[in-house]
Structures are given as C-alpha cells and as structure tokens.
Amino acid sequence: MDQAKRYLLTGASSGIGAALARELAGKGYDLALAARREDHLHLLAAELKARFGRNIVVLPLDVTDYAACQDAVGLAANALGGLDGVIANAGIALTGKAGGGHFERARLTLETNLIGAIACLDAAAALFRQQGHGHLVAVASVAGKRGLPHTAAYSASKAGLISYMESTRTELLGKGIDTSLILPGFIDTPLNREMASRPFLIDVERGAALIAKHIDKRHVSAYVPGWPWAVLGRLLPLLPTSIIAKF
Numbered sequence: 001m002d003q004a005k006r007y008l009l010t011g012a013s014s015g016i017g018a019a020l021a022r023e024l025a026g027k028g029y030d031l032a033l034a035a036r037r038e039d040h041l042h043l044l045a046a047e048l049k050a051r052f053g054r055n056i057v058v059l060p061l062d063v064t065d066y067a068a069c070q071d072a073v074g075l076a077a078n079a080l081g082g083l084d085g086v087i088a089n090a091g092i093a094l095t096g097k098a099g100g101g102h103f104e105r106a107r108l109t110l111e112t113n114l115i116g117a118i119a120c121l122d123a124a125a126a127l128f129r130q131q132g133h134g135h136l137v138a139v140a141s142v143a144g145k146r147g148l149p150h151t152a153a154y155s156a157s158k159a160g161l162i163s164y165m166e167s168t169r170t171e172l173l174g175k176g177i178d179t180s181l182i183l184p185g186f187i188d189t190p191l192n193r194e195m196a197s198r199p200f201l202i203d204v205e206r207g208a209a210l211i212a213k214h215i216d217k218r219h220v221s222a223y224v225p226g227w228p229w230a231v232l233g234r235l236l237p238l239l240p241t242s243i244i245a246k247f
C-alpha cells in the first residue's frame, strides 16, 4: 500500500517552498501551506487544487511565534485528516560581518532558521511518536557545513539545524519515524538574488524537483544538486581558513 502523503510545508509562499509544493502536489501529496504572506499561499493553493485536485490548506504562520508552530502541527493534522510529514523550509539569509552592528539581523536569522525550524519539527516529532510513524524534513544548507565569511549567523543557523537533525535521527531510529536532511547549494530564489556570487546556480524548478524526489524516497541526507555539492560539502570543512576567507 502507498504511504499516506499529508505534509505540512513551511516557507511555502516563495522560492523553493512554492516550487516544492507544486512538485509534491503533482506527486499526489496533500499539503498544509504555511508562511506569513497569506495572499501568496491562497493563490498557490487555488492553483494546486485546480491542477492536481489535491487537498491543499492554507496556514498563516510566523515561525518565530513558537507556540503558533506547535498549533500549526495540530491544525494541519485536523485539516488534512492526519499528518505524515513536516518540511521545515522557512528561512531568511540576512548577511553582515561580525562586529558590524548587525546583531539584530543575526538574532532574527537564528530565531527563524534554527529555533523556528526546531519549534515545528519538535511539535511534529511529538505527534509522530504518538502515532508511531512520520517523516521529519529539514532544509538546511551547504553553508552549515563550514562557516563562510559575512554569513556567520546564517551558517550557524544551518549548522545547528544539521546537528539537530543528526541527533533527532539517532533518537528516532527504529521507531517508524524517518528524517531527511536537505543540503542545497545555490538555487535561484529571492533569498540570494542580491548576492554578488552564486556558484553552480540552478533554477528553482530543478532544485524543487530534486528535493521532492529526495523527500518522496525518504533519503536520510541529500545535497542539491548532488554534483558538485556532495563533493564540495565534504571538502569545505577540510579547507584552510585562508582559502575560505577569500570566498
């Protein structure tokens, strides 16, 4: 029998999240779409219902409201008739050099990318432990594999998310709950359009198609795209600081 595919997806109003929603709905997933921009979510939900005939619901959510993240998991489960997975994808990339007066940007980055993601994943893990099955997915980044210049808080948020998923996986092993850690390189979205350099950039449709495939197959961990990031991601921690500083 096919696995049920009722998922909560955060960060669904733009970029990877919106493109991923299209890919997953096309694969037969029912989705609760969450983000702050409710108007974008309603437009996307209408499109997905019309194109794919899936059950798609809209959940306005600010992931820095941690109690609301807990509620969102219950609301998604009620609206979809159960919940089989959560995809913690919402994120921001506010850059700024350390000591440059950017503490507020750093705080918001950590609160959104790390604590917001954990708030959603933790609430889902509680439900999944109760029901004895589920799938936790986190969209981290290659930037979490090595601290890069001018993105200290972003790299720290993604490194924290990687560790969180690794720990969670050890706890959930053998309990019927899968975990998937997604490690994108550069995917063309509003998040990085202002960046001076975006090496090995791929378009968002291709990125989302690859991520959807990894989610559907419940891969434990995946670089996106695999080439060259699976190699570079492993190499980055080994490179001397003098080389990383030139990035």
Ligand SMILES: NC(=O)c1ccc[n+]([C@@H]2O[C@H](COP(=O)([O-])OP(=O)(O)OC[C@H]3O[C@@H](n4cnc5c(N)ncnc54)[C@H](OP(=O)(O)O)[C@@H]3O)[C@@H](O)[C@H]2O)c1
Residues within 6 Å of the ligand: 010, 011, 012, 013, 014, 015, 016, 017, 034, 035, 036, 037, 038, 061, 062, 063, 064, 089, 090, 091, 092, 093, 112, 113, 139, 140, 141, 142, 183, 184, 185, 186, 187, 188, 189, 190, 191, 192
């Ligand atoms: N693009 C890349 O190259 C790349 C590479 C590595 C990792 N990633 C990761 O991929 C994820 C998606 O990024 P993207 O590139 O698709 O960027 P994006 O187009 O800017 O989308 C970010 C999404 O996150 C949501 N979001 C931001 N803050 C939120 C908050 N406080 N509460 C709820 N939702 C929030 C936004 O929705 P609202 O503004 O409507 O709330 C939006 O839907 C992020 O975690 C990012 O770090 C991206």
